[in-house]
Amino acid sequence: MQMPKPSEQILARKSQIVARLQAVLPKGAVIHDPIQTRVYECDALTAYKCPPLCAVLPASTAEVSAVMKVCFEEGVPVVPRGAGTSLAGGALPTADSVILGVARLTDVIDADYDNRFIQVQTGRTNLSVTGAVEEEGFFYAPDPSSQLACAIAGNIAMNSGGAHCLKYGVTTNNLMGVTMVMADGEVVEIGGAHLDAGGLDLLGLICGSEGQLGIVTEATLRILAKPEGARPVLVGFDSNEVAGACVSDIIKAGILPVAIEFMDRPVIRATEDFAKAGYPDCEALLIIEVEGSDAEIDDQLARIIKIAKTHNPVELRESTSAAESAAIWLGRKSAFGAMGQINDYMCLDGTIPVSELPFVLRRIGEMSAEYGLGVGNVFHAGDGNMHPLILFDANKPGDLEKCEALGADILTLCVEVGGCLTGEHGVGVEKRDLMRRQYTDEDLEIQLAVKDVFDPKWILNPAKVFPLSTTETRRG
Amino acid sequence: MMTPTREAELADLISAAAEPLHIQGGGTRDIGSPVEGLTLSTAGLSGVSLYEPGALTLVAGAGTPVAEINEMLANEGQRLAFEPMDHRALLGSSGTPTIGGIMATNTSGPRRIQVGAARDFCLGVRFVDGQGQILKNGGRVMKNVTGYDLVKLMCGSWGTLGVMSEVSLKVLSIPETEATLICQGQSAGQAVASLSAALGSPFDVTGAGVVNGETRVRIEGLEGSVAYRAGALQDSVLPGFEVVTGAVSAAKWAELRDVTPFAGREGAVWRISLKPSDGPELVAALAPLAPEALYDWGGGLVWLMLPDTASEDAHAAVIRAEVSKLGGHATLIRGADQARKMAPAFPPEPKPIAALTQGLRAKFDPRGVFNPGLMGA
Numbered sequence: 001m002q003m004p005k006p007s008e009q010i011l012a013r014k015s016q017i018v019a020r021l022q023a024v025l026p027k028g029a030v031i032h033d034p035i036q037t038r039v040y041e042c043d044a045l046t047a048y049k050c051p052p053l054c055a056v057l058p059a060s061t062a063e064v065s066a067v068m069k070v071c072f073e074e075g076v077p078v079v080p081r082g083a084g085t086s087l088a089g090g091a092l093p094t095a096d097s098v099i100l101g102v103a104r105l106t107d108v109i110d111a112d113y114d115n116r117f118i119q120v121q122t123g124r125t126n127l128s129v130t131g132a133v134e135e136e137g138f139f140y141a142p143d144p145s146s147q148l149a150c151a152i153a154g155n156i157a158m159n160s161g162g163a164h165c166l167k168y169g170v171t172t173n174n175l176m177g178v179t180m181v182m183a184d185g186e187v188v189e190i191g192g193a194h195l196d197a198g199g200l201d202l203l204g205l206i207c208g209s210e211g212q213l214g215i216v217t218e219a220t221l222r223i224l225a226k227p228e229g230a231r232p233v234l235v236g237f238d239s240n241e242v243a244g245a246c247v248s249d250i251i252k253a254g255i256l257p258v259a260i261e262f263m264d265r266p267v268i269r270a271t272e273d274f275a276k277a278g279y280p281d282c283e284a285l286l287i288i289e290v291e292g293s294d295a296e297i298d299d300q301l302a303r304i305i306k307i308a309k310t311h312n313p314v315e316l317r318e319s320t321s322a323a324e325s326a327a328i329w330l331g332r333k334s335a336f337g338a339m340g341q342i343n344d345y346m347c348l349d350g351t352i353p354v355s356e357l358p359f360v361l362r363r364i365g366e367m368s369a370e371y372g373l374g375v376g377n378v379f380h381a382g383d384g385n386m387h388p389l390i391l392f393d394a395n396k397p398g399d400l401e402k403c404e405a406l407g408a409d410i411l412t413l414c415v416e417v418g419g420c421l422t423g424e425h426g427v428g429v430e431k432r433d434l435m436r437r438q439y440t441d442e443d444l445e446i447q448l449a450v451k452d453v454f455d456p457k458w459i460l461n462p463a464k465v466f467p468l469s470t471t472e473t474r475r476g
Numbered sequence: 477m478m479t480p481t482r483e484a485e486l487a488d489l490i491s492a493a494a495e496p497l498h499i500q501g502g503g504t505r506d507i508g509s510p511v512e513g514l515t516l517s518t519a520g521l522s523g524v525s526l527y528e529p530g531a532l533t534l535v536a537g538a539g540t541p542v543a544e545i546n547e548m549l550a551n552e553g554q555r556l557a558f559e560p561m562d563h564r565a566l567l568g569s570s571g572t573p574t575i576g577g578i579m580a581t582n583t584s585g586p587r588r589i590q591v592g593a594a595r596d597f598c599l600g601v602r603f604v605d606g607q608g609q610i611l612k613n614g615g616r617v618m619k620n621v622t623g624y625d626l627v628k629l630m631c632g633s634w635g636t637l638g639v640m641s642e643v644s645l646k647v648l649s650i651p652e653t654e655a656t657l658i659c660q661g662q663s664a665g666q667a668v669a670s671l672s673a674a675l676g677s678p679f680d681v682t683g684a685g686v687v688n689g690e691t692r693v694r695i696e697g698l699e700g701s702v703a704y705r706a707g708a709l710q711d712s713v714l715p716g717f718e719v720v721t722g723a724v725s726a727a728k729w730a731e732l733r734d735v736t737p738f739a740g741r742e743g744a745v746w747r748i749s750l751k752p753s754d755g756p757e758l759v760a761a762l763a764p765l766a767p768e769a770l771y772d773w774g775g776g777l778v779w780l781m782l783p784d785t786a787s788e789d790a791h792a793a794v795i796r797a798e799v800s801k802l803g804g805h806a807t808l809i810r811g812a813d814q815a816r817k818m819a820p821a822f823p824p825e826p827k828p829i830a831a832l833t834q835g836l837r838a839k840f841d842p843r844g845v846f847n848p849g850l851m852g853a
Contacts, residue, residue: 114672115751115776137678159621170619172628173596188828193751195776196582196593197632198805198823199851200833204595204628208621225678248530254553254649292680293708296701351617354531383618384531423619431622438622442609446840447624453835465623 001048001404001429004463004475006096010053010076017074018054021098024066029104031055040081040099044146045089045430047346047400052079052093059104061179061187061217068215069185071098075476077459078183080211082154083125085146087347088428090158090210094463102153105217108132117176117193119220122153126160129221138223141168144424145336156216159208161424166382167258167291168224170424172207177220180206180213183455192220205450210426211461213454227291230258233301234328235308236282236315240264243284244357246311247381250288251354255303260382261287261332264361267339267376267389268331274338277331280315286381287332335378336389343374343391346403350414351423354384363413364388371406373399385423386414412437427465435467444470481520483602483610483641489516490639491608496848499635501539501577504562504569508634508821508850510813518576521641524548526616532647533599533616538576538640545575549647557648558594559585559729565739567810576640582632585733586683586694589675589773595631597646603630603638606841616644629836635847637840651696655706656683656725657717659691664756667691668775672752673713675774679705685732686771692728693717732772735779743768743781744790744811750804752776761798765791785812792819822851 010017018032031037032054042049053076058064071078077097084091093099105121106128112118113136120129126147129140143162144150150160156178161170168174177191191203206213237243247260263271265283272279279285286308290300301318308316319325331338339345352360361377368375374391388410392403411421411431415438421431435444444466451458452474462475480486490497496513503517521537524545528534529552536545542560549555560578563569577583579601584593591597600614613626630638662670664686671684674693683694693714695705706719720728731737738745750758752775759769759778770779782791790811799806805823808816825833833851837844 112751113676114669114753116672116675137676159625161619165619169592169596172625173592182828186828188826188832190829192803194749194804195588195773196584196595196749198749198807199825199829200637200836201582201595201628201632202829202832204625204631207628208625225676227680228678251532251649252530252552254651256649292701293704295704296698299698299700351619353528353533353617355528380619385617385619418615419617420615420620420622422622423617424621426621427623435623438615439612443611443613444623446605446609446611447613447626449839450624450626450629450836453832453839 010096043084043086043091052099055099064181065185072184082151085150088426088430090428157211158426163259174222179218181215230291232289234317236280236285240361241358259289262381264377267378270338271331275334344394345389348388349422349425352419356417477515479520501574502572504571542573557591559587590682600644602642603640654696657693659717671774684774746780748778748806754802789818790815
C-alpha cells in the first residue's frame, strides 16, 4: 500500500503552520511534539502507520472552522478523525497532514422526545447517544460492533451499520441533519429536525463520504422508542449451504428479524476456546433475534423455528430468559477477540446478494486452502454483509502481503457475484486500489467531480477512497 | 417526444441533444417550474430484469410501471414498503407512474416515518449524465459504502443531474394484517400530541396522520401482534380511539398517501416538511390564507390547500417566511404555471448550499440540458 510523498514545503513550514493553528485554538489544543503525535499515527488498521505533522482538537464548530481556514490558506491536507476505530485506515495520516480530531466535541445539544430526534456534537460515542436517551425509553439504532468507542463523526463518514440494521437501517437511514465545516472554513447546515431534502439530497451524499467533503461537527439523529423486549434463537447446521438457505426462507416467509448473524466452523471453534459460550460444534450457526412483547416474540420465534426445522438443524436453542439470551450472544460478541487470540487477522467487509452465500463461502474455503491462510466467517447474513477474517502472522515476512492478496481476491469475488467491496467499514486506504474492480473510470470520475465541488483544493483526506493514480493531478 | 427503448439509445439521444430536454417517466408528476424543452421519456426502458424474493431485491428499468412491479411483488407477498404516492388524482394527470419517476422525485408515503423514504430503498442506479455517459453507482446489495453515495443524490434530483435507466430496489414483505386507531374531533395540536405519543411508544407505529379532523394511527404485523398492540395503544397511549381493520383501514392510508381530499378541487397545494410538533403552529400562523390542511408523518408533513386562486405566487412568500421561522421546507405541488415559475416551486436554498447545488449540476450536466429551471435557477 502506497501513500503520497509528503510535501517538502509543508514539512519545512511546520513551525509556522503550528503557530497559526495555536493562534486560533485554546492552549493545549494543538499537539505537535513528535512523541505525542504518535498517538495519531494510525487507526484500527494498525498495519499502516505514519505520525501526522500535528493534531488539533477543537472544541466547537467555530474552532473547527478556524482550523480549516488556516489549513485551506496553507494548502495543508487535513485528515478528520473520529475515535480512530476505522478498520479501513480512514484516519491514517500522511507526514504533511493535520489530524483534526473531534474528541472534544461531545455535547448533547438537544434531545426532543416528542419529535424523536437528538442533536449531538459528533465526537460523542455511538453508545453514549443511546445512553443520553434510554431513560426516556429511546435508543439510537445503528450499532457498529465498536459502538462503545466509535464516534458519530466516524459513523457518518463511513455510513456505519451494525448487527441490527436489517430492521433499522444504517447511519444514512437515521441521519436527519448535519452542521458541516467546508474545506474553506465556511459553516453550512444541511437537513434538520424535519425529514427529507427540499432540494438535492446533499445529506445522503455527505453520509459515507469518508471525511472528504467536509467536517461534520454536529448531527441530528433519529431516535426510536425501545421495543418491549428482544430474544434470540440459535440454530446449528451441518453445512453452510443449508444455513444460507434457511436465511433466505426466513426472509421469504415475511418475518423481519432485527438481526440474523452467521458464524462458520473456524469461528465457532475459536470462540468456544476463547469465550466458552457453549456453542455446538457444527459447520455453521445462525443467531436470529426478534423483538416485541413476550407473546409477539414467542409467535415470531415459533415461526422461525418451524422454518429452521425443515432444514434439519443439528442444534436449536431458543432463549427463554435474559441470561440465556446473553449466553447466545456471548460467542458472537467475542468472535473478533477470539480470532485475535489465534493470530493477527484482517477483517474484510464485502457484501453479496444473500442468494450467493453458499457459493461464496465455498469459494472462500478453496481460496483459503490455496493461499495457506486460515479464514473464518462471521457476519450479518440477513443483508449479505460478509466479514471474512483472514488469519496471518504480522511478524512473518511476506505474510501481510499474502493476506492482502487473498483479501483482494475475496473482495473481487464479492463484486463478481453482484456485490460490493465494502458494506459498512468504508474504503479508506485498505480498499482504495480495488475500486476499479467495482467501478469504471467514468463511474469514478463523476465521484471525483463531486469532491471537486466540495473541496476544490483537495485538502480533505485526499489520499483515501480512490486509487492514487486517479487523484494525482487533483491533490496538491 | 423521444422514447428510447435501450440504455445506449438513451445515451446517444442525450449526447446528440442540441436543446434543453424535459425529462419524464410516465409524465404523471408535472411538478416544479415549467420546463421548456423536447420531452425525453424513459417509459421505453421497461421491464424487471431480476427479482429475488429471498434477498428482498428487485432490479428494473427506470420506465417500468409501478403497477407492474407492485403486482409482481404481491405475488410473492412483498411490496414497496415506502408506500409511494400516486399523484394522478391530486394533479389531475393521466399516464402510468414509473419506478424511475418515483425515485427521481423521492416520492414516499405515510410509512416513510417508520421504514424510510424512497431513497432509503434504492440500492443502486444506472443513469446517463449530461454528456451522454452511461454511469452507475451503488449496486443490488443491502449494504454498500463503496465510494460516494450518488444513489441518494440521484433520488430526488428530479432529472436535473442525470436520466436514470435502471434502478435496484430493496423490497419488504407485506405484513399479515393491519389496523388503524382513529379518533374524531381532536384539535390539530391535540391530534399531533396523540401521534407523538403513539410514535414514542414501543408499539411500532407505521402511519400517523390527521385527515378531515380524524386522527389516525396505523400498526401492521402478525395477527396476534397487531391485536395486542392495538389494545396496548388504546389502554396506555390513545384512550378513546377506536380500531378499524382490513379494507377500511387500508383505504384511510391510500387517501392520505394520495392526498385525495384535495383532488378535483380548485386551489394551490403545498407540501411542507417540518418538525412534527411545528405542523399545527404553522397552519395556525397561516390562518389568514384560510388553508385546508392534512397532516402525515406524525405532523411533520403538512399538505396545505389554499382556496385563493388569485395569488400570483400561490402565497409562496408568506408560506416560506413562516416555514423558515420554524425550520423545514415547502414545495408547491399544484399551482398555475405562473405561480410555479414565480414562487418558485422548489424551496430556494441558502447561498452556500445553492453554490454546491450549482456546482454539482455543472459537473453532471455541464451543458445544462436536463430540465433547466425545474428546481430553480
